[in-house]
Amino acid sequence: MTTVDIDGTDWTKISGKVIVITGGASGIGKAAVEFADECGAKVVFGDVNRVSGEAIETVSKTSNLTYVFCDVTSWADQRAMFEKAFKLHGKIDVVLANAGITELKDIFSDELEQDGTSLAEPKLHVLDVCLKGLVYTVKLALHYFRNHPSGQGFGSLVMTGSAAAIGLMRALKSQAIIEDSWTLNTVAPWMTLTNMAKNIEEFWKPLPTNTPLSVAKALLLPATDKSINGKGFFVGGNEIVEVEDALDKAQPLWLGEAMSKSVDEGQVRLGCKDVKPGAKGQALFSKDFGN
DSSP: EEEEOOOOOOGGGTOOOEEEETTTTHHHHHHHHHHHHHTEEEEEEEEEEEHHHHHOOOOOOOSSEEEEEOOOOOHHHHHHHHHHHHHHSSSOOOOEEEOOOOOOOOOOOOOOOOTTTSSSOOHHHHIIIIHHHHHHHHHHHHHHHHTTTTOOEEEEEEOSSSHHHHHHHHHHHHHHHHOOOOOEEEEEEEOEEEEEEEETTHHTTTSOOOOOHHHHHHHHGGOOOOTTTSSSEEEEEEEEOHHHHHHHHTTTHHHHHHHHHHHHHHHHHHOSSSTTTTTTHHHHHHHHHHH
């Protein structure tokens, strides 16, 4: 476990970067939009809340903030948002996949159709937003990173934490190492004072809480330093703790020494772990998986 100190972060490093943010009209996303704008970034953000999104754009003191209506479950909406960002600024450097909602009902409880006898189909809107929408964002982000006009642009993709985001980061981080032109990280915020938490804020006391800005800074941190890659930042009480490195080191404890070494070697041969340019693993990955 490593506590991350961001007090000395040079936020001027995101000045001039083009940043796309989903779910940017409220809570953590709104804080990220406003902070990035203050730091001189060119921000294009999407959200289904048109009133709030347009209000944020209107009050900005710069001309570098652009709101786009975007339902992340719609491929067409997300594609249009990325296309607009590229058309406006000619590149995309940073993507924050931040859109998310919480489950309000138990999808495994029995609900019946209007006939009163047939079991109703469960509503999976949370999965549509938090998984399908996330996959859309990641696919678009990587496309624009790989086609950066400089030919050697550095892209930073950060996903606001959920089980889907963490799993996707673990699956893709080796590809980020191989391509070496973009990084992939997750930020998992604990209790944060947003609209999502308004019904349990009193119940939560005196346990620590986050401000949206503290989580927003964790999301933007990887954009300041390319060496931050494959990390999982847990944010609690405005404190940022990196957890992925500790989990990796603990692998022999829960998998066993012999099996852990075997898995690591297999990952290297497949190009899925600690691959250096020209290494055998990279060649196998490229041949077998089409990269």
